[in-house]
Amino acid sequence: MSLADGSVPPSPRPLVKLTNIRKSFGPVEVLKGVDMAVQEGQVVAMIGRSGSGKSTLLRSINGLERIDDGVIEVDGECVDPSQIDLRALRLKVGMVFQQFNLFPHLSAGENVMLALKVVKKQDKASCRAAAEQALAKVGLGHKFDAYPSHLSGGQQQRVAIARSLAMAPKVLLCDEITSALDPELVSEVLSVVRKLAEEGMTLLLVTHEMRFAREVCDSLVFMHGGRIIEQGPPAELFDHPKTAELAQFVGMVEAR
Amino acid sequence: MSLADGSVPPSPRPLVKLTNIRKSFGPVEVLKGVDMAVQEGQVVAMIGRSGSGKSTLLRSINGLERIDDGVIEVDGECVDPSQIDLRALRLKVGMVFQQFNLFPHLSAGENVMLALKVVKKQDKASCRAAAEQALAKVGLGHKFDAYPSHLSGGQQQRVAIARSLAMAPKVLLCDEITSALDPELVSEVLSVVRKLAEEGMTLLLVTHEMRFAREVCDSLVFMHGGRIIEQGPPAELFDHPKTAELAQFVGMVEAR
Amino acid sequence: MAYRFDFASLLDYAPVLVHGVATTVGLTLVGAVLGVGIGIGGAAARSSANAPLRVAVGAYVELIRNTPFLVQLFFIFFGLPSLGVRLPEWQAALLAMVINLGAYATEIIRAGIDATPKGQVEAGASLGMSGPQIFRYIILGPAMGKIWPALTSQIIIVMLGSSVCSQIAVEELSFAANFIQSRNFRPFEVYFVATALYLALAVGLRWLLARLGDRLFARAARA
Amino acid sequence: DALERITKEKVLRVAVPQDFPPFGSVGTDLKPIGYDIDAAGLIAKELGAKVELVPVSSSNRIPYLTTGKVDLVISSLGKNAEREKVIDFSVAYAPFYNGVFGPEASAVEKVEDLNGKTVGVTRGSVEDIELSKIVTDKVTVRRYEDNNGTISAFLSGQVELVATGNVVAAAIFERNPPRLPILKFLIKNSPCFVGLNKDEGPLLEKVNAILTKAKADGSLSAIAKKWLGTPLPKDL
Amino acid sequence: MLNFTFWDILSNLLLAARWTVLLSAIAFVCGGVAGLLVLLARVAPLRPLQGAMKIYIELFQGTPLLMQLFIVFFVLPLVGVETSPWTAAAVSLTLFTSAYLAEIWRGCVDAVPKGQWEASASLALSYGEQMRYVVLPQALRIAVPPTVGFSVQVVKGTAVTSIIGFVEITKAGTMITNATFQPFLVYGLVGLLYFALCYPLSLSAKALERKLNVAR
Ligand SMILES: Nc1ncnc2c1ncn2[C@@H]1O[C@H](COP(=O)(O)OP(=O)(O)OP(=O)(O)O)[C@@H](O)[C@H]1O
Ligand SMILES: Nc1ncnc2c1ncn2[C@@H]1O[C@H](COP(=O)(O)OP(=O)(O)OP(=O)(O)O)[C@@H](O)[C@H]1O
Ligand SMILES: [Mg+2]
């Protein structure tokens, strides 16, 4: 089904491999058989019109949406849709949301430490050390004790990134993580993501920041109507769209 | 106080004239003496960092915030802060909000007609004619009977514009009217604004759409820390910022 | 009718009033703790995946919320003995209050849980937390913080409602009022004082619970 | 004054019990019936007025009178000094003995035997006041709002013993309840009086005259026969 | 001696239920009207009026209905106001209901987003016009479910009037219990009767709320 054009170099074992993913909400099929692979260390951006299924695909990868059909393989282990306990999968796949979703009753540090404590059962001292390190990485080492409501949107989103990072996931999924931010706060979050990319983190991003996608990503995936209809290096896709849909999308985004 | 650089050509009587506007919220002075003038038919964009006082200034102009000091002159009539009844002012000054603020219990047409009926006391037929005309102007003539909840964000915002337009204000204030919209819906609202500008409407906009501001506006106003610290033709301000603050702001916005 | 007010005659009965206030306060505080406990359990049960449990708790909530407290009290005190369950009056009163508050608290807390943004739960899940962990660490605190004012009002309603426990000879504040007026025949003075005491208790309880809420849920309130 | 009003409006408002058989209870239509109701009817008839029955409980019957909601209290009301400060009493119209009652198995014979036991009584009744005077702290007295509560508490076993009138116990006995109240000891001989507000001299005189006449002509005795099973005692 | 059949018990309770319904209706209608007046005074831009209404609400929400009932019933006569059980019940239920309804409705007015006030203000509507055309219509819609829900509290509240001699369901229940010695049966029936009166109200409140949420 998918028009994968082979521009991603073949590799013995991708870190994330999606095969024929299908998902319906009631009568509406939102994902119509998606195949995709993300290599270790790769940074992949997903673009497409609203409603094309980007979020649904991303959420499927860590089990927030239960897929109807297909196989998700992360780091060699398969998840098939009938599987009940998705926690093992989620430990490998981190996720950052558009709306930050920080826990409002916990300080920045506690947000980062919570899962380390209750899921990984680490002791207090090593939780704290890991949290401090993660917050330092996003440039918020000094905000350990601040509550989310006292942080700017950009800072909150960086804490959310640190919270995921601290769990040491194999791959980090980011769903429009700058869309809820004031324009001037966008760059601080993007620069954190850029840094992660440079350090070799495997990233799968849904984004509307075309310039950023162009500069930072290794590969671009264009979704349309529940399918991936183009993928390849960003510059190529932007400058020489093969499909009318992508051409139109690029035109629309750049019109402003 | 203001660093008005005189780039706005002097004119016998500006449509909107602000003199030494001051406003505090509790102990915090948010507007620290703002002077500004908008000529008839001019399109002015206001830019500046979050918290610099843009919304507060705009809201003061139609009395949603009661100013502590200064004089607002619209179409030759003065409003001083002690004045109680602001309705006369509001008839001259229309306002469109970031969150649309359509009346959810009224259809698009009824939203537009309400103030015509109860404030302007127009008869039913002429209310309806005016509402149809206003909706047609924003390209929504066919949505007269649709309720806000059945309209997309872009359509809702266009109804909100029509609602203000129908009152035939002298000047229309727009506060980030595209910020709450999905990216692909932004352009339909901006094109309505562009059309209004071309038709000679006097507009005062707060916006983050820099490209739009550059193309459409006659004059740009840069606010910083409760003051206007630069103003002039958009191209000049963008390309040759005089202050470090504006230079930094332009850099930040264009960094993405 | 010329009536001469005589509040001084109440002084003889001060100990009765004090005893009444103490009983009312005691019943309310114990009832509130147990009732809120039931509410938390009930709310957890109502949002659990176990359908029979959900239905059972739902039936309990509806049954209690749609019958008067006085009838529940009579049922427990006069009715249950014919099934061989005989509770002394204060235990019967306490049980009735706990059951009553428990039902309301279940509904209130559940509303708080429902109001938890879905994203919070998803964030917890994508960090690998289990359902009960998410409930315990992410949902409960902010939910309680959010509904604390509603819960406070309900606790006060239960406190005021406990006045009908005088019907089964629980010696709380309105028992004291009725007892005194049946001895000194001065209903105005007695009821006036008792009502003022109730008002003071209500205001005081609200204040106390607000402070308690600040302490317990200050962090949740940051939401 | 009250008598004037009664003769003018031809309505006599009387507080009667509905939870105190045989003086006052309810029929299957929930209308009050009993000794006190018949006595109220007798007095009303002599006054040439229609009787309006107001059901009250022991604890609130005096407030009903003092707040002017009724003209008379005919509610098996016993006389004591405290009450005489607040209201006036007619001559006696019915015999009444208070006692402590309990189930057969209970070994109580005198006041001292009550120690450590729980006794139910109706708040504000003569029994309540008299019992409160003679018992020590070792006795738990449970005071219920009305006789309904007291009787229910005894029958459901919530209290071991009750203090009430002999005739009341007899009436309960007759209905064959699950627990039978047996007399353990007498507290007081306390005949019933009609209660009136203070300063209603004309009405008091009139009521006394009616009762005296009714005692003499046997009409009150007929009521006693009907509800208590025995004629009026001579010394009343 | 008298013997109550099951049918006697039930029919007496049903007859008594008339009074429960009637009392509830009086409380709801009078309380609703009074509550609306209190609401308007409570949200009017007039400080002293607001303060007075705040005290009114605090007073009647902060004291037991039972005590309000006793005071109206036994105390007003002492200052020369004649009160029958009917007036006492009607007056105290009205006070109780109006205080709660005013507070519920105020919450609904507050729930109308601030943007609605601002948008209508910038269309030059006056305070009265804003209330009449923009705020109240929206507040009214969201007020229906909690108002219907509160009517359950009113029905249950009428049980307390048994204490001043009203032979409504609860009082009838205690009287019959005494005549029949079957508390379990009688109070069971009493509970069922209340449930039959209240549950439909609860259900419709929930249904209305759901409808509202869908409409949003
Ligand atoms: N829980 C759900 N129930 C029903 N339909 C859903 C649900 N979630 C998503 N959808 C539908 O699935 C389709 C794809 O949604 P999705 O959120 O994946 O799109 P998207 O590409 O992320 O869009 P956007 O750019 O607006 O975030 C949409 O039509 C949406 O309405
Ligand atoms: N009602 C209010 N009470 C207190 N402080 C306020 C209020 N409204 C605005 N402020 C404060 O006034 C300052 C200026 O706010 P304003 O909304 O005018 O900024 P802005 O330039 O519009 O920012 P943005 O780009 O985020 O909309 C901010 O610091 C804000 O916190
Ligand atoms: Mg999405």
Ligand SMILES: [Mg+2]
């Ligand atoms: Mg703003």
